[in-house]
Amino acid sequence: MRTSLIAAAAGSLALTLGLTACGAGTDGGPKGSGGGTLVVGATPTPAGEVLTYVKDHLAKKAGLDLEIKEFTDYVTPNTALQEGSLDANLYQHTPYLKDFNTSKKTDLVPVTEVYLPPMGVYAHKTKDVRGLRTGATVAVPNDTTNEGRALQLLASRGVIGLKKGVGGTATPADITANPKKLDIKPLDPAQLPRSLDDLDAAVINNNYALDAGLSPKKDAILLESPKGNPYNNVLAAKKGEEDDPRIAKLAKLLTSPEVKKFIEDRYKGSVLPVAAR
The missing domain is CATH 3.40.190.10 (Periplasmic binding protein-like II)
Known part of the structure; x- marks a missing residue:
């Protein structure tokens, strides 16, 4: 009897560890499966405001559960994305992302360009x-x-x-x-x-x-002039997870006419939506 209980407990523990190793989403579903909350990191302005607009006005209709985590520096959002506490982030341009990958040995990729924040x-x-x-x-x-x-x-x-x-x-x-x-x-x-x-x-x-x-x-x-400017800010993800259906939904929303209008109305030329150019 005691041997059977120990064996059952061991089997239960192995199953738990196996599920954990697969990577569970916030709702218990496998991470990257297209289910669960999408956690996105951002600097407060303009990225956080753009994402908040998407969350409040567009995400529910698109079937996207969006959580936004704000950061005040340029390093932590990428570190968190690499380590897995974020599913995506929005705040940086591709040249910065590539340099970060080289210097920090990360493997992050741009998913889509969203807007130009001119320096x-x-x-x-x-x-x-x-x-x-x-x-x-x-x-x-x-x-x-x-x-x-x-x-x-x-x-x-x-x-x-x-x-x-x-x-x-x-x-x-x-x-x-x-x-x-x-x-x-x-x-x-x-x-x-x-x-x-x-x-x-x-x-x-x-x-x-x-x-x-x-x-x-x-x-x-x-x-800065927007003409030929390589510094458009991008939605980024960890390599191998850029095709996550939740990230694809967010990318589509971020380049939608609704977000284009929000950026134009909110920032009045101080931030330029990529879709407008």
Whole structure:
């Protein structure tokens, strides 16, 4: 009798472990099977707001149970996605995603482009980036892809010159011309709006500008052009899970006419829906 009980308990434990190893969704169904809640990570603005619109107005009709988790940095949403506590995320562009995969040994993939959050230059004491004083301190994001992106933006107006062909991988070491002897200061992207009072100018990512109450369309003294811009933000997933039916549903909703209109009405040119271009 005792032997039979032990055998039964062992069999029950093995079954439990087997189910766990397969990966259970939040409703107990297998992860990636198309059932259960889809957990998506995002920075609060604009990604979190766009996802909240989808959750409140579109998801139920599409048969999608959506949970949104917000983050205030650029690293944790990808780490959480790789480790499996998120099913997808929305906040980054493909160049950042590729660089993250290389540096962190992750295997994340873009699913669909959603919107362009144009990067801008902000300043309190000048209305034109070419009006910066000689020796001005200009801060840029300190992560690899956004630093290069910021330097390219400054170079597009002739404020600095860069080595030919460096593209989005540019660093301050690639500056070949600096007629105003600008002091280029890399800072954590989240710190840039808070540091603006102590700087002559800062090149700020769109989401952090919006979070700080800045309007890229109205307040930036120089704003990226959408033409040929490679920095559209993407819905991302872990490689091998990008075909999850729940992720496919979300991708379709994020590129729908309803979301296009929401982005246009909400951000009035400060964020540009991909579907509009």
